[in-house]
Amino acid sequence: MKLRWGATTDVGMVRQQNEDSFHAEENLYIVADGMGGHNAGEVASALAVSTVRSGARMGIRTPDQFRELVQQANTAIYTASLDDSTQSGMGTTLTAAAVVPGEEPRILIANVGDSRTYLFRSAALTRLSVDHSYVQELVNEGIITPEEARVHPRRNIVTRAMGIDRNVQVDVFSHLVRTGDRLVLCSDGLVDEVTDIEIARILTEHSDPQETAEALVLVANTNGGRDNTTVIVLDILDDISAPIVLDEPDETQQMPVVIETPAPQPATNKKGRFGVALFWSALVAIVLGVFTVVGVYARSGYFIGFNDQDNVVVYRGRPGGMLWFQPTVDTQTSLSSKDLPEYVRREVETNREFTSSGQAAKYLMLDQMPIVDVSTTTTSTTVAK
Ligand code: MG
Numbered sequence: 001m002k003l004r005w006g007a008t009t010d011v012g013m014v015r016q017q018n019e020d021s022f023h024a025e026e027n028l029y030i031v032a033d034g035m036g037g038h039n040a041g042e043v044a045s046a047l048a049v050s051t052v053r054s055g056a057r058m059g060i061r062t063p064d065q066f067r068e069l070v071q072q073a074n075t076a077i078y079t080a081s082l083d084d085s086t087q088s089g090m091g092t093t094l095t096a097a098a099v100v101p102g103e104e105p106r107i108l109i110a111n112v113g114d115s116r117t118y119l120f121r122s123a124a125l126t127r128l129s130v131d132h133s134y135v136q137e138l139v140n141e142g143i144i145t146p147e148e149a150r151v152h153p154r155r156n157i158v159t160r161a162m163g164i165d166r167n168v169q170v171d172v173f174s175h176l177v178r179t180g181d182r183l184v185l186c187s188d189g190l191v192d193e194v195t196d197i198e199i200a201r202i203l204t205e206h207s208d209p210q211e212t213a214e215a216l217v218l219v220a221n222t223n224g225g226r227d228n229t230t231v232i233v234l235d236i237l238d239d240i241s242a243p244i245v246l247d248e249p250d251e252t253q254q255m256p257v258v259i260e261t262p263a264p265q266p267a268t269n270k271k272g273r274f275g276v277a278l279f280w281s282a283l284v285a286i287v288l289g290v291f292t293v294v295g296v297y298a299r300s301g302y303f304i305g306f307n308d309q310d311n312v313v314v315y316r317g318r319p320g321g322m323l324w325f326q327p328t329v330d331t332q333t334s335l336s337s338k339d340l341p342e343y344v345r346r347e348v349e350t351n352r353e354f355t356s357s358g359q360a361a362k363y364l365m366l367d368q369m370p371i372v373d374v375s376t377t378t379t380s381t382t383v384a385k
Pocket of ligand 1: 033187188189227228
């Protein structure tokens with residue numbers, strides 16, 4: 001298998017330091033986005049890269065081996081943070097791709113945090129890694145859309161990072177690769193500034209991987225460059241040794257499932273009194289059915305609003321009520337309007353709707369652990385970058 005790659009990192013337009021680290025060589029590609037005060041972010045991301053790199057010298061063959069290596073890197077960062085008080089609480093994200101050549105060449109992706117690995121194939125951009133972030137959890141549960149997540153004020157809160165705890169859960173994905181595939185590994189500095197559509201456009205416009213990586217960083221900086229940006233572009237070239245194999249089903253690109261309902265059977269009416277009785281029974285059934293459907297719909301939703309004391313309440317029902325169904329109080333919170341950030345206050349005022357009480361609670365962070373800044377703690381796994 002022949003590979004070609006390009007990589008670049010940039011401090012951006014706002015920050016003073018670059019806390020990202022990366023590594024790119026034949027069979028291993030890593031991007032790490034560090035966090036923590038006193039240069040500790042740089043230390044954490046560099047340690048993640050160097051530990052995985054030295055452990056991978058003999059090549060990575062299996063998901064378990066990759067996972068184990070990333071866990072070793074986690075231990076190295078965690079131990080270093082305990083040994084030096086100026087590095088206390090440092091952490092990093094990591095997204096890494098290991099190329100496994102062979103009859104069926106594949107790529108293993110290890111991921112912790114919100115740096116990403118994308119696959120660009122047949123002009124379509126797919127995320128191979130899943131972000132460990134607060135906004136991704138909201139997207140998974142259908143509380144916000146991916147578009148809302150991109151500009152969400154809490155988009156930089158990661159729910160998993162390396163070096164914060166003694167152990168870390170590592171996602172490893174395995175994908176078959178084929179000629180013409182292009183992989184992009186990047187820190188969130190890219191995706192916060194550049195939409196997936198724009199990334200795909202730039203990937204189409206440039207063929208040289210180094211030029212492509214630099215073009216992506218340039219656009220991130222042009223759009224604001226509010227964070228460090230690191231990009232690796234890896235091309236799988238055409239003299240691939242193995243035959244092209246069919247892809248595994250890719251959840252992110254599956255067609256929506258269409259459930260076919262059988263066509264209603266014509267009623268086998270008989271004439272006379274039986275037919276009349278059937279007509280009235282059907283009518284009553286329809287009226288009851290409509291009543292039930294309206295009732296279920298009217299009571300099925302939840303929304304948030306302020307009560308007379310200006311406290312946030314989760315209501316069950318539809319804003320303003322529906323026919324004879326009025327909303328009822330589901331959860332009374334002690335959150336007052338002055339405690340809320342401006343964007344949440346607006347959502348409460350406009351009665352944002354949810355499909356469950358739990359979703360509303362999650363949106364209001366009623367069930368979240370306190371969000372803490374990584375520079376002030378070593379115990380929490382929910383960290384604000
Ligand atoms: Mg970043």
